[in-house]
Amino acid sequence: MTDPITPQLTADWAQPRAWRLQNYERNNGYQALRHVLAGDPADVVQTIKDSGLRGRGGAGFPTAMKWSLLDPDMSKSRYLVVNADESEPGACKDMPLLMASPHKLVEGIAVTCYGIGAHNAFIYIRGEVLHVIRRLQQAVAEAYSAGYLGTNILGSGFDLDLIVHPGAGAYICGEETALLESLEGRRGQPRLRPPFPAVAGVYGSPTVINNVETIATVPVIIRNGSDWFKALGTERSPGMGIFSVSGHVTHPGQFEVPLGTTLRQLLDFTGGIRKGHRLKFWTPGGSSSPIFTDEHLDLPLDYDSVIGAGSMLGTRSIQVFDETTSVVRAVLRWSEFYKHESCGKCTPCREGTWWLVQILQRLEAGQGQPGDIEKLLDLCDNIGGKAFCGLGDAAVSPINSAIKYFRDEFDTGMHTPAWERLPYQASTLHNNQTNAMA
Template identity: 75%
Template sequence: MPDPLTPVLTANWGDERAWSYVNYSRRGGYQALRKALAMAPADVVSMVKDSGLRGRGGAGFPTGMKWSFIPQDNPKPKYLVVNADESEPGTCKDIPLMMASPHTLVEGVIISAYAIRAAYAFIYVRGEVLHVVRRLQQAVREAYSAGYAGKNILGTGYDLEIVVHAGAGAYICGEETALLDSLEGRRGQPRLRPPFPAVAGLYASPTVINNVESISSVPCIVANGADWFASMGTEKSKGMTIYSLSGHVANPGQFEAPLGITLRQLLDIAGGIRPGHELKFWTPGGSSTPILTAEHLDVPLDYEGVASVKSMLGTKALQCFDETTSVVRTVLRWTEFYKHESCGKCTPCREGTWWLVQILSRLEAGRGEEGDIEKLLDLCENILGRSFCALGDGATSPISSAIKFFRDEFEAGMHTPAWEMFPYERSTIFVRDTAGAGA
């Protein structure tokens, strides 16, 4: 059987000092930039559009189309903003990418900024990952020293300033308009749209906001061509992408494969569920997407395939849980996160997540009350589609889907604590080795 993995973005991760400019250049780094600078900016946009690249941050919006929305007749400056505020529970692709090969992102930033005719680019990184911030800053300095950033790049007359900005650590700043407010020095809260960022984004100027993986995919498209990229993936979901496999898996990690691969195939590569156990449920795109079960192992992991089973591909964070796991406890932990990270701007999210936690806590403790399950579903229905941004929607998705597939566990929460039915020590992944303790 041929290897279904297609390492492109991850091809150099195993190299010695993969993050260095020397190693990146040795592998042909920045040659795509030279090629792009010899093209008209509009032709670069067309190439990305023709490739079929869709946003890798979760929504899956066509990247080239997003770039084409920038009004070039607007006299205000244009900005490129990279959303590197990876915070979704279970998601782990952008941070490893920036750590292992920051120059892949930096080269993508320069090409993308050139394509939309931006003179300023900002990389907004989650503040807690200081090691990633430092590595990116070093890569940007090396790009400046090599003449790939700053004034008159490679003698073409194109100028670009790149700023690595560390956020203060708020999940809500992963929402693009909240990110813009934070970047401007204000409290990170979602903006009312319209106007959309393409017209009035950063500093009320035309702005493109893209995810790290989206921008990092641009150099390989320019280097190899739109047809090469479009030859991978499915009809409507083109290219390769990074899947994060975690949880009760024998060998978790990042796996780069064409869109449309299945979880069954990825589990085969990763050695399957941990020995002696079987898959119970999993998330296709992080904790804010509706959960799926073992019956969905052969669903194509592309935007259309996952949508066909009423879930979302999201960030491709495949969290796998075996039969030792309490569904009630799992969704409670996720909901506690969303309650804590709500910016509080809108009532459905601010109040709704609080009430969801109260009811789920009762059910986890075996103190559920009559009508609690219906109340949970009613709360989810009143939050969904009524909150200011997608955080509220994301908080409801795992709950309503968990009740759909595992209602009996929620009903058991009326009389039996979750920790009696599913002792938590059985679910732990890391077992402490006490051999020789005290010796």
């Protein structure tokens, strides 16, 4: 792995009015688009394939392979959908990118659509982030005015229409088929697969769905070359990525570093764990990923290494917790989120998340019943891998791993409230005592 690099996606975040078109152009903006429009669309796909770029939104699926799964019948309309429904607890990389550098995404969309032969694209973004939506809409309008979008882009004969589509606000809409349902005006619930989006996505047409950071990385690779990209990161997880580091650190933030960087190195960038405290546990990929402890400080944060250690890199949403945090309480809060965000379509998720919360609430209040921990594990076994979509797996991952590493805190929940073992702040303590007595 190389040393931390000069940022690419985040390079202009601190520059004045970096979101404006003229400032983006001043930093080689839209040069990648000009370059590809003069060549064969197949060269775009081949360059991305050679680079080894993997999806930056979750499972790390090879990007070019995803593109290659499109129905080869070019008589059918093709679509690109960008998933900007960032809602994983702890995730905060796509929204800052869109606020500071929206044209990076717009150019990436244009380059990608040219490569895959799509003439229509959507950015599906959370409806709550109104300031980001307005910034993105402004960038799209600027791109149309400058000839980077629309009819006969830069005289190339290539046409592309791009629509910014605000969603209604639901975690489940981050799941790609639920996103498509919402995009088409229906309730956001996962679709039965097959057919997969690459065959029948938006309006029944072949569709590619990629994360914001994935598409924004495409112009960077086109400008610098696939060999440059592969020289960063690790052999199977090349390139750089934005890591969101939050929680009990001195300076939380977004850090763009090569994949394979360790948490120990990231903590150095943040100024370390807050003064006078030590690391207890952390999430490598947001709340949907199994938690890690201080024994994983030097684990390379790339897709395969993290999976090999029993978790997943996901959105690289690193939440850091020190020794003052109750694991039971943290897991309960995550479980309440998943219970609330369940779409209700399948029984394991709809019913199972409800029962997970009931048991965890008892354990937090020190009112656990004999067999509660075993029941938690049994519920997790009956939800994980058996729900209609990945939300079920997300809900049980932190519970299984928390019990694995901190079984004693769950055992203590049989007789001692979590806020007595690890005192919360005064206002939080009062609320929990009130809830427990109700």
